[in-house]
Amino acid sequence: MAARCGVSYSSLLPLLSRSVVSSHGFSSKALSRPFQSLKVSAMARRGFSATQEDDFATPADLRFEPPLKIVEYPDPILRARNKRINTFDENLKKLAHEMFDVMYRTDGIGLSAPQVGINVQLMVFNPAGERGEGEEIVLVNPIVYKVSKKAVLFNEGCLSFPGIYADVERPASVKIDARDITGGRFRVNLSELPARVFQHEFDHLQGVLFFDRMTEDVLSSIRSQLKALEMKYENQTGLQSPERIDDYKRTKEVAGFGRA
Ligand SMILES: [Zn+2]
Numbered sequence: 001m002a003a004r005c006g007v008s009y010s011s012l013l014p015l016l017s018r019s020v021v022s023s024h025g026f027s028s029k030a031l032s033r034p035f036q037s038l039k040v041s042a043m044a045r046r047g048f049s050a051t052q053e054d055d056f057a058t059p060a061d062l063r064f065e066p067p068l069k070i071v072e073y074p075d076p077i078l079r080a081r082n083k084r085i086n087t088f089d090e091n092l093k094k095l096a097h098e099m100f101d102v103m104y105r106t107d108g109i110g111l112s113a114p115q116v117g118i119n120v121q122l123m124v125f126n127p128a129g130e131r132g133e134g135e136e137i138v139l140v141n142p143i144v145y146k147v148s149k150k151a152v153l154f155n156e157g158c159l160s161f162p163g164i165y166a167d168v169e170r171p172a173s174v175k176i177d178a179r180d181i182t183g184g185r186f187r188v189n190l191s192e193l194p195a196r197v198f199q200h201e202f203d204h205l206q207g208v209l210f211f212d213r214m215t216e217d218v219l220s221s222i223r224s225q226l227k228a229l230e231m232k233y234e235n236q237t238g239l240q241s242p243e244r245i246d247d248y249k250r251t252k253e254v255a256g257f258g259r260a
Pocket residue numbers: 001002157158159160200201204
C-alpha cells in the first residue's frame with residue numbers, strides 16, 4: 001500500500017495499541033489448537049497426495065534477485081495463487097529485508113510478496129513508512145478469523161498502481177493469526193491504520209486488488225488511469241493486457257474475510 005502524498009502517517013502511530021503491538025514487535029502467544037485452514041490443508045494432503053507439491057512454496061518459488069522491482073497492474077502475477085510458506089530460513093529473512101527496502105524506496109507503508117514477483121503468503125508493513133521509525137511487521141501465512149461489523153472508508157494507494165488513490169471501504173478492525181519471520185505463530189488484533197494496511201496486503205495474497213473493492217462510482221473515477229496502466233503493460237511487454245477495466249464485471253462478490 002502506498003502512502004498518500006502529503007499525509008503524515010506518523011500522526012496515526014499513537015493509535016497502534018500498545019496492548020497488541022509492543023515496542024519490540026507483536027506480542028505473541030502460543031496457540032492451543034490448530035487453525036481451521038491448517039486442518040483443511042492437512043486433510044487435503046492426506047486425501048490428495050497428488051497435490052502435495054502444490055501446498056507449500058518450494059525453494060524455487062522463493063528465489064529472488066535484489067534489487068526487487070514492483071510488479072504493476074495488470075501483470076498476471078498479481079492475480080496468481082500465492083503459496084504458503086513452511087521454510088523459515090535465512091533466504092526468507094533476506095526476502096523480507098529486501099521487501100522493506102523497496103517499500104521504503106517507493107514510499108510505501110505495506111508490501112506483499114506477489115508485488116515483487118514472488119507468489120507466496122508473505123507481507124511486510126510499517127505504518128510509519130520510514131526506516132528506523134515505527135515498527136517493521138512481517139506476516140507469513142496470515143489468516144483473518146474475525147472482522148469488525150463497523151466498516152470505514154479510507155483513501156488507499158497501492159505500489160502496483162502508481163499515482164492512483166481512491167476510497168475503499170473495509171472493516172475497521174480485524175483479528176488475525178499468522179507466523180512471524182521465525183515461524184512462531186501469533187494472534188493479534190489490528191485497528192486503525194495497521195488494520196487498513198494489513199487488509200490491503202492480505203487481499204494481495206488472495207489475488208484481490210483494491211479496485212475490486214471499490215464502488216462503481218469510485219471505480220469510474222480511476223478508470224482512465226487503470227486503462228493507462230493497461231496500455232503501458234502492453235507497450236512494455238508486447239502482450240495483450242490479461243485484464244481490462246472496460247471488460248470488468250463484478251460477476252461475484254469479492255471473497256470476504258474469514259476462515260472459509
Ligand atoms: Zn497494493
